[in-house]
Amino acid sequence: MLEIKHTLCPSCSVGCGINVVSYNGEVVGTNSYKRHPINEGKNCLNGRNSIDMYKNKLKNAKISNSDVDFEKAIDEVSNILKSNEPEKISVICSGNNSIEEVNKIKEFADSNGYNIGFYADNFVNIAGDVASYDEVENASNIILIGDILYENPLLGRKIVHAKDNGANVYSFVENASVTANISNEVCGSLDDVLDKIEDSSLVIYNHVESSDDLDKINDITVKNNSKLLAVFSKCNSKGTANIITPSSKEEMVDLLNNSDVLLVFRDDIKSEIDFDYGKIKNIISFTPCSNSTSDVSQIVIPISSWLENDGSFVNAMGLTQEFKAVIDSDDLSEIEVIEKIQDKL
Amino acid sequence: MTYVLAKSKNSEIHEAGECGGAVTSIFKYLLDENLVDGVLTLSPGDDIYDGVPTFIADSEDLISTAGSYHCAPTMFGDLIQKYLSDKKIAVAVKPCDMRSIDELIKRHKINPENIYTVGLNCGGTVSPITGRKMIDLFYEIDPDDVVSEEIDKGQFIVELKDGSKKGVKIHDLEQEGYGRRNNCQRCDIKIPRKANIACGNWGASEGWTFVEINDEKGEELIKGAQKAGLLETKSPSQDAIDARSKVEGIMIKLSKKTQDAIYDKVNAMEEWNRCIRCYACRDVCPICWCHENCEINKSYFDESQIPPKPIAFQGIRLSHMSFSCIDCGQCDDVCPMDIPVSLIFDKLQKKYSNRTGYIAGVSDDIKPPLYSPAKEEL
Amino acid sequence: MSEDLKIVGLLCNWCCYGGADTAGTARMQYPPNVRIIRVMCSGRINPSMIFKAFEEGADGVFVGGCHIGDCHYDAGNYKWSRRAKIVQDIIEEFGIEKDRFRFEWISASEGEKFQKTMDEFYKTLQKLGPLTLE
Numbered sequence: 001m002l003e004i005k006h007t008l009c010p011s012c013s014v015g016c017g018i019n020v021v022s023y024n025g026e027v028v029g030t031n032s033y034k035r036h037p038i039n040e041g042k043n044c045l046n047g048r049n050s051i052d053m054y055k056n057k058l059k060n061a062k063i064s065n066s067d068v069d070f071e072k073a074i075d076e077v078s079n080i081l082k083s084n085e086p087e088k089i090s091v092i093c094s095g096n097n098s099i100e101e102v103n104k105i106k107e108f109a110d111s112n113g114y115n116i117g118f119y120a121d122n123f124v125n126i127a128g129d130v131a132s133y134d135e136v137e138n139a140s141n142i143i144l145i146g147d148i149l150y151e152n153p154l155l156g157r158k159i160v161h162a163k164d165n166g167a168n169v170y171s172f173v174e175n176a177s178v179t180a181n182i183s184n185e186v187c188g189s190l191d192d193v194l195d196k197i198e199d200s201s202l203v204i205y206n207h208v209e210s211s212d213d214l215d216k217i218n219d220i221t222v223k224n225n226s227k228l229l230a231v232f233s234k235c236n237s238k239g240t241a242n243i244i245t246p247s248s249k250e251e252m253v254d255l256l257n258n259s260d261v262l263l264v265f266r267d268d269i270k271s272e273i274d275f276d277y278g279k280i281k282n283i284i285s286f287t288p289c290s291n292s293t294s295d296v297s298q299i300v301i302p303i304s305s306w307l308e309n310d311g312s313f314v315n316a317m318g319l320t321q322e323f324k325a326v327i328d329s330d331d332l333s334e335i336e337v338i339e340k341i342q343d344k345l
Numbered sequence: 346m347t348y349v350l351a352k353s354k355n356s357e358i359h360e361a362g363e364c365g366g367a368v369t370s371i372f373k374y375l376l377d378e379n380l381v382d383g384v385l386t387l388s389p390g391d392d393i394y395d396g397v398p399t400f401i402a403d404s405e406d407l408i409s410t411a412g413s414y415h416c417a418p419t420m421f422g423d424l425i426q427k428y429l430s431d432k433k434i435a436v437a438v439k440p441c442d443m444r445s446i447d448e449l450i451k452r453h454k455i456n457p458e459n460i461y462t463v464g465l466n467c468g469g470t471v472s473p474i475t476g477r478k479m480i481d482l483f484y485e486i487d488p489d490d491v492v493s494e495e496i497d498k499g500q501f502i503v504e505l506k507d508g509s510k511k512g513v514k515i516h517d518l519e520q521e522g523y524g525r526r527n528n529c530q531r532c533d534i535k536i537p538r539k540a541n542i543a544c545g546n547w548g549a550s551e552g553w554t555f556v557e558i559n560d561e562k563g564e565e566l567i568k569g570a571q572k573a574g575l576l577e578t579k580s581p582s583q584d585a586i587d588a589r590s591k592v593e594g595i596m597i598k599l600s601k602k603t604q605d606a607i608y609d610k611v612n613a614m615e616e617w618n619r620c621i622r623c624y625a626c627r628d629v630c631p632i633c634w635c636h637e638n639c640e641i642n643k644s645y646f647d648e649s650q651i652p653p654k655p656i657a658f659q660g661i662r663l664s665h666m667s668f669s670c671i672d673c674g675q676c677d678d679v680c681p682m683d684i685p686v687s688l689i690f691d692k693l694q695k696k697y698s699n700r701t702g703y704i705a706g707v708s709d710d711i712k713p714p715l716y717s718p719a720k721e722e723l
Numbered sequence: 724m725s726e727d728l729k730i731v732g733l734l735c736n737w738c739c740y741g742g743a744d745t746a747g748t749a750r751m752q753y754p755p756n757v758r759i760i761r762v763m764c765s766g767r768i769n770p771s772m773i774f775k776a777f778e779e780g781a782d783g784v785f786v787g788g789c790h791i792g793d794c795h796y797d798a799g800n801y802k803w804s805r806r807a808k809i810v811q812d813i814i815e816e817f818g819i820e821k822d823r824f825r826f827e828w829i830s831a832s833e834g835e836k837f838q839k840t841m842d843e844f845y846k847t848l849q850k851l852g853p854l855t856l857e
Binding site (some may be wrong): 002003004005006019021028029031032034035037039040041043044045048061083149150153154156157160161168176177178181183 | 624
């Protein structure tokens with residue numbers, strides 16, 4: 001029958017709520033969750049499309065791109081893990097995992113002596129205080145780095161509120177954009193926009209070119225007694241970063257260079273880190289639906305999507321929010337899959 | 346047109362429901378007699394500010410849905426159209442829900458044979474987050490201590506656990522940007538007369554629901570529930586009838602005042618420059634049902650920039666359905682950029698109705714006039 | 724410069740297009756700013772075509788159809804006449820003057836009416852100047 005249940009949106013780190021509509025046990029649509037304090041029922045296109053992850057779910061495990069029995073694939077994974085040196089095995093964790101899943105992945109990697117890598121948009125080191133969304137709405141001077149309004153609209157909305165309350169908004173964005181439209185001034189370079197910082201400002205970024213730029217932003221923000229808000233591209237990057245130290249792009253490449261076996265958990269590392277993935281002997285992807293990394297993986301293990309699990313995400317401002325499964329599932333969760341593999345080692 | 350006062354004869358429902366639980370009893374009658382597959386209504390989610398659309402197939406579960414929600418600006422028209430069009434259902438509708446259902450019936454997306462509509466008179470709804478904020482600010486009450494809310498005599502009244510009540514004039518709340526949603530402040534359809542029956546407390550004595558029976562199906566509903574021993578009825582006095590139309594009249598007058606004050610501002614709207622072209626306004630619109638083939642997504646419009654030029658983006662939808670805009674305000678509610686989208690749609694429907702007399706979801710025309718093959722100019 | 728004013732003219736094949744043709748063969752002078760697009764019936768025109776023209780930089784849009792009662796397809800021009808009212812309602816809300824959009828019933832024999840209408844429309848647009856959209 002028709003059911004509407006609350007969950008969280010997994011498409012970026014803002015932490016919006018969303019209602020998911022199911023009919024006779026199948027996910028059929030989304031609906032607005034107006035009681036949610038962060039987005040008040042508003043969702044961007046990515047958010048409303050997030051249920052496609054469920055609709056496009058992998059039906060079978062795959063070895064070398066052909067469907068295989070799930071148990072056989074698990075056996076194959078454990079064989080590969082047993083036949084390689086632990087220091088040549090790397091686990092890639094992701095901000096797409098819930099806190100509970102990250103804990104399990106870390107425990108799995110640590111107990112077996114595997115390397116662990118976690119990439120969070122190259123936001124390696126975030127110094128200083130993190131601003132809350134309420135502080136964004138009440139800020140008087142806001143510095144934007146990246147097209148926040150378009151890419152993270154439900155945070156962008158808070159910036160619009162600040163602007164309506166009289167805040168000055170300065171931005172560094174590449175193209176003419178909605179972010180530019182609400183800015184008092186669009187600056188031509190990172191340095192120019194950082195010049196606009198004054199005491200008790202707020203710096204919000206969702207894209208930074210290099211670690212040097214990030215250091216620059218951190219320094220200026222701390223010096224000016226201002227607050228930062230890093231908006232990650234994934235729903236639980238912040239929560240994951242509390243458990244696993246994020247690596248820079250360069251560190252990730254080093255890790256990949258040093259890996260014969262790569263276990264990728266709910267991530268699409270290939271779309272983020274430029275690397276010749278053909279050099280890695282075995283790539284094993286654990287994912288609910290296919291992506292560019294699973295396309296180059298030797299083994300693909302299907303896991304259930306966030307819609308089928310309970311868990312919690314930490315959003316960009318550091319708020320932990322819990323979510324409940326909106327639908328029953330026959331598929332194994334990521335945690336169950338890890339336990340299954342661990343049992344065979 | 347007949348009026349009756351009704352209340353539940355079932356003590357449990359009488360307790361739980363608002364104004365004597367007549368609506369819940371009618372649903373129980375429909376489910377118990379197998380006249381419907383289910384009832385679409387609201388049940389509380391996170392708290393009393395969170396009304397979640399719920400489909401109830403067993404009358405035992407009805408009790409959890411009893412009561413009223415002024416902080417649940419939901420929309421049933423599109424839910425029925427998308428997911429329940431093949432079911433026989435009963436649904437509790439605000440005037441805007443009813444108007445959306447009517448427009449969808451005109452578009453052959455809902456079969457009127459399959460649906461019982463129990464109307465709820467509506468003075469307007471409040472967004473849940475706004476509601477909580479204003480209770481905190483104007484009432485100095487912890488929103489979590491509130492057990493129920495109601496709108497009566499121009500006040501938004503909250504009731505606490507200990508039974509005490511506190512009210513603030515809606516006018517004062519709205520002056521400060523709180524209170525009812527903007528579209529509700531403009532809405533001039535307060536009684537859903539297209540529904541089989543329209544229920545409410547206006548003109549009713551304590552513990553009774555004032556029911557306006559709008560058609561034969563409505564008549565059957567009341568008689569059936571009576572026969573099944575679930576409903577008790579009596580005739581309202583002329584004073585009660587007058588009191589009810591007085592409340593309606595005052596509300597409509599207030600809305601017209603708001604309309605006059607706000608419509609002139611439409612052509613100066615600057616908010617379009619933050620449109621991110623996310624289609625949320627279209628996707629939520631209960632009148633827009635042909636998403637698969639929407640002209641906005643045709644290649645000759647899809648490739649325009651962000652923000653899109655409003656004449657090309659909103660213009661398309663305005664020309665397709667603004668004459669059928671029911672002013673439900675869902676597009677405002679879901680816009681990530683807080684653009685007051687509904688304002689221009691509502692204004693254009695008013696322009697259209699001034700010219701043609703067609704009021705969306707209210708007029709009896711078989712089709713919205715724009716689709717008509719008739720040889721007539723406007 | 725008013726020579727650059729762009730007018731998009733959507734003309735019905737059975738009447739107004741013929742009217743423009745009549746004007747042309749009779750060597751009647753009318754402003755060259757109009758870009759004519761032939762359509763099979765004014766009833767085939769939907770409002771988004773007008774909006775698209777404005778979005779793409781037209782300073783004025785003209786629609787010509789058959790006289791009421793003369794539609795080749797019986798009732799197409801009635802349908803258009805109802806849509807045209809909606810177009811007028813919509814454009815003025817987005818900062819496009821009502822007068823930038825004009826529709827007229829012109830038959831194939833009315834070359835003179837076509838010429839006159841184009842002259843008038845051009846003069847109106849000259850007064851309004853080029854259209855700038857937000």
